[in-house]
Amino acid sequence: MKRTIFSNQLLPWLLLAPQLAITFIFFLWPAGQAIWQSFLREDAFGIKTSFVGLANFRALVDSPEYMNSLQVTAVFAVSVTLLSMGVSLLMAVSVDRMLRSSRIYTTLLVWPYAVAPAVAGILWWFIFNPTIGVLPYALDLIGYDWNHIQNPNQAMGLVVIASAWKQISYNFLFFVAGLQAIPASLREAAAIDGAGPIRRFFDITFPLLSPTTFFLLVVNIVYAMFDTFGVIDATTEGGPAQATNIMVYKVYFDGFVGQNIGSSAAQSVVLMLLVIALTVVQFRWVEKKVEY
């Protein structure tokens, strides 16, 4: 590879300046503020401020609500990832086997991706609403009582379905692209050797798809943990009894509704560490170690 050598020391910095400015203003500065705030105890108006060291973090560790939120986030992220990736893989494989109409299906399946999370949340809120929703009515006919306002498991089910539904399109596109990159000759050779469709999928297609799968795994976990605020806010608002209070929602609630800025900042610092860890996994491990 040819290396570009700048004779002028200033020029590379000048060329980088716009990007650096954006990074500084929109990432480093607010992140720095959050870190600084996480060490402070402050009233809402910022009149009385005192430095309390790690007290905000210690309070988090001691808080059963925060531990619950960690657990809820883990269950939620894993469920959303499995559901959305499972369903989209199934759809992608089906489309891949289609000869003619696959274009139309692909187009239709991409639509939910264009729906904003809040709108998706409202949509599912209507469908699942215990009083006026279609689904509880249908479930009632077969004798099942749906009331996610009281039942924590049903509430979790609702937010998982709503969040996974939104991400299916995205996963589907990547899976379709990944499937099309697998040479047909490999599968044909296996077919000639007598392997059935299921055997061919698990022995040939799925392993060859692993780069896409690992990439989507990280993307989906990040999505479930950080991008589902709108869905939660529009459907359950973290309830009932904190059963769907994921970490991102708790940051918002404690900070913006509860005006407890120190604790909220400490929670966002924890989230920041999580993102950094996921990014490291993505770059160091997934992108380098997965064999093509």
Place this chain on the structure above:
Amino acid sequence: MNRLITASAVALVASLSAAHAKTDIQWWHAMGGELGAKLEEIVKGFNDSQDDYNVIPSYKGTYPETMTAAIAAFRAKEQPAIVQVFEVGTGTMMAAEGAIVPVYQLMQDNDVQFDQNAFLPAVVGYYTDTDGNMLSMPFNSSTPILYYNKDVFEKAGLDPEQPPKTWGEMEEFSKKIMESGAASCGFTTGWISWIQTENFSAWHNQPIGTNQNGFGGLDSELTVNGPAQVQHWTTLKKWADEGIFKYGGPVGGDNAPPMFYSQECAMIMNSSASRAGVMANAQDFEVGFGMLPYYDDIEGAPQNSIIGGATLWVLSGKSDEEYAGTAKFFEYLSSPEVQADWHQFSGYLPITQAAYDLGKEQNYYSENPGAEVGLQQITLNAPTENSKGLRFGNYVQIRGIIDEEFEQLLSGAKDAQGALDGVVERGNKLIQEFAAQNQ
């Protein structure tokens, strides 16, 4: 960069001198839709009535959003002169001593005639300090009342003109209604926290916290796990299991009104300010109104109900002219004509006796049944220490805790005593945290 700053400073000065004739007063509020339009009409009335001041209302979203916006603006020194804050934010606003100008002081400093005795004690009491001085200007206050379906009552063989008075009658009527098949559920309610806990306690003259329900200082503790509250929550759980009572969800209970409108539940307890909404949605049946039920075996009940809603707080750091204008504006807002108009349009309570009397003179209450129930309820008795209101730090979150513990009661994870003990224990932690932040 420097040039840009200079240029914008020049532009700013230019715009200030252009507006010199009138002093602008920013008012951030949380009234959307028709209420917002009415609010703007009221403001226009003030702006047109004089030449010195120009009040500029801006809608900032929900109550929490408006409060957060004002606090963020205060930190950035861009705060409005007036901000509308919901009642549970009172503790936070009050504790922010350097950030607010108490209304009684604002009126004094600007020599605006202001007689606190003209206000309804149950409304103003919520927003006064321990010496009885008014800290913020009540704007939209409401209190929970009982709405019931007269048609269902008739079908069940009950007198449609007699709402249940006690919780015993609530149970009796509900059972009759369900057995007769007139409706499948007896009653539902909005606001487990505000109605079935805070108002329940005030209505039965029971404390929910030490230090006069938190009015006395930051070092207060919750005592909401008393025998009366435990009795009520235990009964609600029993009724929920029997299908007599249906839970409408946390916070305001968004799912409760549809249950009443669809005639699934025969009765609902909700804010007096939702009267207009109830009338608009109850297309197929007649609505009756009643006071909140009480337990006749608890001494001191019924006492008086407490209010909810929002008040206007004046923030510090503005110019003397702006404060003079704000004082004038508050005088205008509390005039009987403006108050009666706002009250009759919105369903919120009038804040002065004069506005109440004006409504009576206009025959408003005889023409609009149910519009007076809330007023009768808050003025039923002179407020006691237990029924003046409440004031705790971090109360927005404590309300959330009340919902969560109630949900644990409903799911069977806790009994009423355990759930209310949970409210006290978790709530006290938040109150202590707030006290530490404000020391």
